[in-house]
Amino acid sequence: MPRQMHLGLFILGTGSHIAGWRYPGAVKSFQDFSAVADIARTAERGKFDLIFMGDNLNADPAAHPSYTLRLEPLTMLAAVATATKHIGLGATVSTTYSDPFSVARVFASLDHISGGRAAWNAVTTANPAAAANFGTVHPDHARRYEMAGEFIDVVTGLWDCWEDDAVVADVESGVYIDPAKVHSLDHEGAFFKVKGPVNIGRAPQGRPIILQAGGSEPGQQLAARTADVVFSVVQEIGEARKGYASLKDRLAGFGRAPEDVTVLPGVMPVVGRTDEEAFETLAVLQGFIDSSNGLALLSDRLGIDMSGYDLDGPIPDIPLPDTYHSFASVMLSKARRENMKLRDLYNLTAAARGHWVLCGSPTTIADTLEEWFTTGAADGFNVMPPFFHKGFEDFVDLVVPELQRRGLFRTEYGGKTLRDNLGLARPA
Amino acid sequence: MPRQMHLGLFILGTGSHIAGWRYPGAVKSFQDFSAVADIARTAERGKFDLIFMGDNLNADPAAHPSYTLRLEPLTMLAAVATATKHIGLGATVSTTYSDPFSVARVFASLDHISGGRAAWNAVTTANPAAAANFGTVHPDHARRYEMAGEFIDVVTGLWDCWEDDAVVADVESGVYIDPAKVHSLDHEGAFFKVKGPVNIGRAPQGRPIILQAGGSEPGQQLAARTADVVFSVVQEIGEARKGYASLKDRLAGFGRAPEDVTVLPGVMPVVGRTDEEAFETLAVLQGFIDSSNGLALLSDRLGIDMSGYDLDGPIPDIPLPDTYHSFASVMLSKARRENMKLRDLYNLTAAARGHWVLCGSPTTIADTLEEWFTTGAADGFNVMPPFFHKGFEDFVDLVVPELQRRGLFRTEYGGKTLRDNLGLARPA
Numbered sequence: 001m002p003r004q005m006h007l008g009l010f011i012l013g014t015g016s017h018i019a020g021w022r023y024p025g026a027v028k029s030f031q032d033f034s035a036v037a038d039i040a041r042t043a044e045r046g047k048f049d050l051i052f053m054g055d056n057l058n059a060d061p062a063a064h065p066s067y068t069l070r071l072e073p074l075t076m077l078a079a080v081a082t083a084t085k086h087i088g089l090g091a092t093v094s095t096t097y098s099d100p101f102s103v104a105r106v107f108a109s110l111d112h113i114s115g116g117r118a119a120w121n122a123v124t125t126a127n128p129a130a131a132a133n134f135g136t137v138h139p140d141h142a143r144r145y146e147m148a149g150e151f152i153d154v155v156t157g158l159w160d161c162w163e164d165d166a167v168v169a170d171v172e173s174g175v176y177i178d179p180a181k182v183h184s185l186d187h188e189g190a191f192f193k194v195k196g197p198v199n200i201g202r203a204p205q206g207r208p209i210i211l212q213a214g215g216s217e218p219g220q221q222l223a224a225r226t227a228d229v230v231f232s233v234v235q236e237i238g239e240a241r242k243g244y245a246s247l248k249d250r251l252a253g254f255g256r257a258p259e260d261v262t263v264l265p266g267v268m269p270v271v272g273r274t275d276e277e278a279f280e281t282l283a284v285l286q287g288f289i290d291s292s293n294g295l296a297l298l299s300d301r302l303g304i305d306m307s308g309y310d311l312d313g314p315i316p317d318i319p320l321p322d323t324y325h326s327f328a329s330v331m332l333s334k335a336r337r338e339n340m341k342l343r344d345l346y347n348l349t350a351a352a353r354g355h356w357v358l359c360g361s362p363t364t365i366a367d368t369l370e371e372w373f374t375t376g377a378a379d380g381f382n383v384m385p386p387f388f389h390k391g392f393e394d395f396v397d398l399v400v401p402e403l404q405r406r407g408l409f410r411t412e413y414g415g416k417t418l419r420d421n422l423g424l425a426r427p428a
Numbered sequence: 429m430p431r432q433m434h435l436g437l438f439i440l441g442t443g444s445h446i447a448g449w450r451y452p453g454a455v456k457s458f459q460d461f462s463a464v465a466d467i468a469r470t471a472e473r474g475k476f477d478l479i480f481m482g483d484n485l486n487a488d489p490a491a492h493p494s495y496t497l498r499l500e501p502l503t504m505l506a507a508v509a510t511a512t513k514h515i516g517l518g519a520t521v522s523t524t525y526s527d528p529f530s531v532a533r534v535f536a537s538l539d540h541i542s543g544g545r546a547a548w549n550a551v552t553t554a555n556p557a558a559a560a561n562f563g564t565v566h567p568d569h570a571r572r573y574e575m576a577g578e579f580i581d582v583v584t585g586l587w588d589c590w591e592d593d594a595v596v597a598d599v600e601s602g603v604y605i606d607p608a609k610v611h612s613l614d615h616e617g618a619f620f621k622v623k624g625p626v627n628i629g630r631a632p633q634g635r636p637i638i639l640q641a642g643g644s645e646p647g648q649q650l651a652a653r654t655a656d657v658v659f660s661v662v663q664e665i666g667e668a669r670k671g672y673a674s675l676k677d678r679l680a681g682f683g684r685a686p687e688d689v690t691v692l693p694g695v696m697p698v699v700g701r702t703d704e705e706a707f708e709t710l711a712v713l714q715g716f717i718d719s720s721n722g723l724a725l726l727s728d729r730l731g732i733d734m735s736g737y738d739l740d741g742p743i744p745d746i747p748l749p750d751t752y753h754s755f756a757s758v759m760l761s762k763a764r765r766e767n768m769k770l771r772d773l774y775n776l777t778a779a780a781r782g783h784w785v786l787c788g789s790p791t792t793i794a795d796t797l798e799e800w801f802t803t804g805a806a807d808g809f810n811v812m813p814p815f816f817h818k819g820f821e822d823f824v825d826l827v828v829p830e831l832q833r834r835g836l837f838r839t840e841y842g843g844k845t846l847r848d849n850l851g852l853a854r855p856a
Contacts, residue, residue: 071628135620
């Protein structure tokens, strides 16, 4: 079978565009589960590999509405599991402000509940405001990645404590468990000390899928060692190809093959029946941005308070904070490359939170995605609709069929689990 | 309307009886979500107020099968939310090995997802084996209750950060939130430092329901101050009346009325068409106990290794461990009162994990529950079936209609939320 794209849907309830909720008829809340269930069913109708939910650990009433008020990812996706049949369920959980025993449990539980559709987006928390909600001090970037590496090793170790056939449940003899097939973990590392075993059996996928999004050097190394799927933040194809090749090249160093990791750049598609119609929709959305919410989101994404700078001046020469390295680099390098004013940069950030915006007719969008897919920039895409439902339904109803006609995307789910649909092997 | 009972279903996937899974046709796994969904729908058919799931934070392959391998409570109940419409969803989460910001989020999220049906069973973790999975030292009983009190205050404080009408979402003006109606918490206590606000809005119930089960002196005080529902561990009616009166009497000291807290003793019903048939079923179940699993469960419940004692000797004069005060007291005082041998005590514990076993025809069971309900021993019951599905279906199909005929239990759900169905007021 020819190589086909994988598609993820990034669910941010009111859409990736900061003012998407103001679009006529758009979903206005990320706390309304019936809207989320509808979105998930639309994604399943579009044969998406997975839906994927970000997270944050603080509320800033000036930020993106869906950053400020949101359902918690694991409870939300467990509820979605019951409302869907095939689609993968990816939830972000921080390695900075969680504990590995609990994380191993919840994802194994989601995997059992969903029949093998769970995925963990293992992130480090960038926003230092989270620390105040956990009574602690925010670790610096390097330390967060050291913690993340050990955290992931502990979680996967806990997932491996129970062999596939450890549960006997033999009514006749009364033997429920074969203790020879249950192992403790006995992990003692720099950050975590965890005995195990975990109190949930081997997951249907063996291990739930691990997603990652870190673009910094330690983030790339961690992804090359541990991730099954990588969401990348890119703005143009040259940069995307470079990042794609760099990640795939690293894999051999960890005894892995290029096909062991699926790379999905984030893209906000704005779909119209014609290119003009799409640009009109984008213009309507951009007209909803005001400088206060635009600057608040930019400040959040850069980790620097930008409210004091001249909107019509050049991008100020600001030092990148240690905590926000990867995302801020991509944005600032694009802004400088294109001689943007600060106003342009906040408009860009408000549109898609800094992700790539792709605007056009179904043909234009399919052409571009095909080019990225066939020339070493992507294994598929992480789709970030600007608003729901229309902003996503147009992608499913207009772009997906075009990709299917070209043989670039599945017309039916092939496997039973997310791991099957991603074409990844079950770990022994 | 005359006072009516409230009924909770305690879900332990293979049943409360340690060997319930060996009963012909019984559910053999607590990792099979389709079985859990069937159980929840049966409970809803029986008009139960809520289903309620215990938890533990370690796996002992020698213990009760559903202690050792289980779905994680929050993910499981979020999935149940989608499979049901009316029933309350209570999950146990430890105040000893969790953090309050995350706990506030997940229960508020479950409340939004379920339309106001979430309940938190706020426990302290008794089993010191949990500590090794969290790289820490197990706090003693007194300290655990001090932590629990502060933990619950932080969680309820976080639930109160957002006023009911803080979300404006006015498309015209672009105002999403009224910042005057969002408050930080700024808690700094002996154990927790949490700034807030939480990143999820006011829950449909105002606050999710708080359940508690602690029977020790600090447990009773905490329940009197903070609980909406109390699950009690009792073995006979005199003791139950004493505990009921003691708890209700404490409420005035916290400015609360007797009807503000619903007291539900745990009961394992073994139902037959006749008393004889019920006792036969119990005998079959007891025949499945062997000394190794019986003693392992007893050791777990007492917090003392009992494997070295003579099974046909008297109950040894063992000091109660600090950590297990309440449950162990109830069991040991019953055993000594009735001159039990160690074998009797482990059989009793294996039957219902130390809870009250009520065996008989629907009439016998209804008579007994009515007596408890009408003479100051209970506001309803926490039903702990010995196995699923028949062990619970018999209660729903035979006992519930008898209670309904007597006017002791609802025939339809009256309210929209769990709080409504419990007859509790929404907090301002």
